[in-house]
Amino acid sequence: MATVTFDKATRIYPGTDKPAVDALDLAIEDGEFLVLVGPSGCGKSTSLRMLAGLEEVDGGAIRIGDRDVTHMPPKDRDIAMVFQNYALYPHMSVADNMGFALKIAGTPKDEIRRRVADAAKLLDLSEYLDRKPKALSGGQRQRVAMGRAIVREPQVFLMDEPLSNLDAKLRVSTRTQIASLQRRLGITTVYVTHDQVEAMTMGDRVAVLNAGLLQQVDSPLGLYDKPANVFVAGFIGSPAMNIATFDIKDGRAVLGDADVAIPASISSKVAAEGSNTVVLGFRPEALLPASAEEQGGIPVLVDVVEELGSDAYVYGRPAGPAAEEQADRLRSDQVIARVEPRNAPQKGDKINFAIRPGSEHFFSVKTGERLEP
Amino acid sequence: MELRILAAPREQQALLDLPWDMPLEQWPEWYLVALPRGISRHVVRFTRLGRNVYALKEIVKPFADREYQMLRDLARLDVPAVQAVGVVSGREAPDGSTLDSVLVTRHLQFSLPYRALFARMMRRDTVDRLIDALVVLIARLHLTGFYWGDCSLSNTLFRRDAGAFAAYLVDAETGELHNALSDGQRAHDLDTARTNIAGEMMDLLAAGQLDESVDPIAVSDQVVERYEALWIELTEWEAFDVNERWRIARRVDRLNELGFDVDELDIVTDIGGRTIRVQPKVVDPGHHSRRLLRLTGIDAQENQARRLLNDLDTYAAVTEQQGEDEEIVANAWVLDSYEPVLRAIPRDLRGKLEGPEIFHEVLEHRWYLSENLGHDVGLEEAARDYVDTVLRHKPDELAILGGTSAEADTTQPFRITWNDLQ
Numbered sequence A: 001m002a003t004v005t006f007d008k009a010t011r012i013y014p015g016t017d018k019p020a021v022d023a024l025d026l027a028i029e030d031g032e033f034l035v036l037v038g039p040s041g042c043g044k045s046t047s048l049r050m051l052a053g054l055e056e057v058d059g060g061a062i063r064i065g066d067r068d069v070t071h072m073p074p075k076d077r078d079i080a081m082v083f084q085n086y087a088l089y090p091h092m093s094v095a096d097n098m099g100f101a102l103k104i105a106g107t108p109k110d111e112i113r114r115r116v117a118d119a120a121k122l123l124d125l126s127e128y129l130d131r132k133p134k135a136l137s138g139g140q141r142q143r144v145a146m147g148r149a150i151v152r153e154p155q156v157f158l159m160d161e162p163l164s165n166l167d168a169k170l171r172v173s174t175r176t177q178i179a180s181l182q183r184r185l186g187i188t189t190v191y192v193t194h195d196q197v198e199a200m201t202m203g204d205r206v207a208v209l210n211a212g213l214l215q216q217v218d219s220p221l222g223l224y225d226k227p228a229n230v231f232v233a234g235f236i237g238s239p240a241m242n243i244a245t246f247d248i249k250d251g252r253a254v255l256g257d258a259d260v261a262i263p264a265s266i267s268s269k270v271a272a273e274g275s276n277t278v279v280l281g282f283r284p285e286a287l288l289p290a291s292a293e294e295q296g297g298i299p300v301l302v303d304v305v306e307e308l309g310s311d312a313y314v315y316g317r318p319a320g321p322a323a324e325e326q327a328d329r330l331r332s333d334q335v336i337a338r339v340e341p342r343n344a345p346q347k348g349d350k351i352n353f354a355i356r357p358g359s360e361h362f363f364s365v366k367t368g369e370r371l372e373p
Numbered sequence B: 001m002e003l004r005i006l007a008a009p010r011e012q013q014a015l016l017d018l019p020w021d022m023p024l025e026q027w028p029e030w031y032l033v034a035l036p037r038g039i040s041r042h043v044v045r046f047t048r049l050g051r052n053v054y055a056l057k058e059i060v061k062p063f064a065d066r067e068y069q070m071l072r073d074l075a076r077l078d079v080p081a082v083q084a085v086g087v088v089s090g091r092e093a094p095d096g097s098t099l100d101s102v103l104v105t106r107h108l109q110f111s112l113p114y115r116a117l118f119a120r121m122m123r124r125d126t127v128d129r130l131i132d133a134l135v136v137l138i139a140r141l142h143l144t145g146f147y148w149g150d151c152s153l154s155n156t157l158f159r160r161d162a163g164a165f166a167a168y169l170v171d172a173e174t175g176e177l178h179n180a181l182s183d184g185q186r187a188h189d190l191d192t193a194r195t196n197i198a199g200e201m202m203d204l205l206a207a208g209q210l211d212e213s214v215d216p217i218a219v220s221d222q223v224v225e226r227y228e229a230l231w232i233e234l235t236e237w238e239a240f241d242v243n244e245r246w247r248i249a250r251r252v253d254r255l256n257e258l259g260f261d262v263d264e265l266d267i268v269t270d271i272g273g274r275t276i277r278v279q280p281k282v283v284d285p286g287h288h289s290r291r292l293l294r295l296t297g298i299d300a301q302e303n304q305a306r307r308l309l310n311d312l313d314t315y316a317a318v319t320e321q322q323g324e325d326e327e328i329v330a331n332a333w334v335l336d337s338y339e340p341v342l343r344a345i346p347r348d349l350r351g352k353l354e355g356p357e358i359f360h361e362v363l364e365h366r367w368y369l370s371e372n373l374g375h376d377v378g379l380e381e382a383a384r385d386y387v388d389t390v391l392r393h394k395p396d397e398l399a400i401l402g403g404t405s406a407e408a409d410t411t412q413p414f415r416i417t418w419n420d421l422q
């Protein structure tokens, strides 16, 4: 068991001047399941490979526990890359399939027996240790393969998109399996995915990367409720957060016909920046149909209604005379709202939405950073 | 969804006739050719279309596309690997459910999966030669910047190569191409190779298919040692005194002997001018096979080529043509030695072994015969005797047959699907 520390770790690929991973600072706790997520090319695989020893580190350091592993060969790091090769050998017993790599490493026989027995217990395989893999069900074979990584009792498990060769349905069930196994094992795990839903459902904490830079690291709920900047706000959540740049006028955020009350503290923070615009974000579920007597609101013209049984989502665009200007300043090409499935609107309807008070997200136009009221 | 076949037009036509709406595992036997395979996670089957045999691997589309592209890149870089033919995607069963894509590769002629080599009890020296071939393949891949990620005997195919073996990459699924590899990437590849090979050997031992004198762990350690030695020879700086300049030529000779051509050599003399340092910059594998191809047009593997070139040298000496132009002598050798031997092989036996391999075996055979009879036996006589006493009794290796596809288990002992996880 161990912590993992990236200490201003930097990787600059030869022939490029922009770092693929730029001064990454990340402290992963003992036993934690940490997910690295971000769009393609953000540097998540590079970060993992630096930890694995497959990529050189051009600046900073990487530590596993107290050991500085920055320049250590991969096999001395006490890490295991999981699910890369889980071939099973047909003529060997389950116990030998799980333990043979320890034999190669010169581990004493009793020690191998103990570790295999421990892993088998964890994986519900104790009574099958003497059988050949052929006599097992598919699920049991799969667990034997996992056992191969587990008996090494590494300090850290590394996984890079281990589910990418599965179809969508299997991905969902397999990720629950992996997450629950990891929790039972309690081995520090770093997991890479480009899929934010996967990240949010699996990780104890999630680190969001973009263009080689760490944007935020927090619990899934923390990321969802308090995104640190516009990038994280737009990246995390499905369907995505609605984000647009609003003008501030008389203590309200105004964009064409959309008009939203904002806290006085936000107005003054924006003014202090020397600006009169603010980036306003609101999640689809933060929108409520506005009552007639309410001032302002966000008028939306409905394009598509997606009925999901328990929920319905409205996909629309800004409505009203200034719609064009609004659309320009919207980060996405549509406005998304969650509505009551039982009285969902029709395509072509015009609805005026209000934002549930307190669920607005404000970001500085200048820095993209979150502004707290 | 639409069925989509990405391949060259000629092969597209042939591929069109296969039952793509069925999972590969359920294809009727008449579509299939039963050939031995290594251990794999995906369903792999062979099929014959026209004169060619193809390998089909069922795998999710992004992986099929990626492996296809990777194999094409490797072909461009002249790496010994199976040849990608195409990707079939958008498959759908009659009930409307979707099926995974299929990566199509050309079955590598005369290739032997290691399991087929071990089907008859494997001896110590055969293991050594397999390991040597694999080590050369890994070093070649690393020189071109290819990180394999899953190096194993199962992911390698072997062809006979004048008593030794030549190794080909078969599974590029986990591979990555870089400009150059880091030490960590190379070390990790070796570590994976070591674990996989030990596991594969232990499995053969458990199956009683490996000579008891072979120690799986020692064999897998050997992989690492030999690789390190080869890598040093291929890439290391060597320093020596100016007076020892002959050592430059010796380094080049050593690399040639290992089968590599040196296209560029970096030579640095230090300030005092007393020491010279040399490092091979660009080395190109296939020294002998390239030379043989240039001289004779015969396409052979490295050791076969070395053997044939030796025979060519002997021929030049015996016929007193050492001063002659190389190409002229080579041409005469083809007409006097090589072609008569191959012509002596009955047509129906030609699928047993590749031409250069047959020639190599005839040379060996002549040596034994001469030794036994106490006088020199002519090449053609040796060839005739070889056909009757040796070749006729060999299995057909053009595409060796290992039972019927009904016994899928014997050729593909095992695979795990994630579906089984539920």
Ligand SMILES: Nc1ncnc2c1ncn2[C@@H]1O[C@H](COP(=O)(O)OP(=O)(O)OP(=O)(O)O)[C@@H](O)[C@H]1O
Binding pocket: A013, A014, A016, A020, A038, A039, A040, A041, A042, A043, A044, A045, A046, A047, A194, B178, B179
């Ligand atoms: N060997 C390499 N040489 C040069 N540049 C590289 C190399 N590997 C990756 N890069 C670049 O470094 C950046 C980060 O790549 P990395 O593979 O870490 O991203 P990623 O977040 O894992 O993306 P993906 O989800 O597409 O795998 C990208 O811009 C990529 O093009």
Ligand SMILES: Nc1ncnc2c1ncn2[C@@H]1O[C@H](COP(=O)(O)OP(=O)(O)OP(=O)(O)O)[C@@H](O)[C@H]1O
Binding pocket: A087, B036, B037, B038, B039, B040, B041, B042, B043, B044, B054, B055, B057, B082, B083, B105, B106, B107, B108, B111, B113, B150, B154, B155, B156, B157, B170, B171, B172, B173
């Ligand atoms: N083109 C080919 N020519 C000859 N044999 C082939 C070819 N393609 C595949 N095979 C055989 O099929 C076996 C399985 O193929 P492959 O290794 O690509 O499958 P895989 O499921 O990706 O394996 P892994 O479990 O290692 O990921 C190989 O070991 C080899 O014996």
Ligand SMILES: [Mg+2]
Binding pocket: B039, B040, B041, B154, B155, B171
């Ligand atoms: Mg394979």
Ligand SMILES: [Mg+2]
Binding pocket: B171, B172, B173, B174
């Ligand atoms: Mg594979």
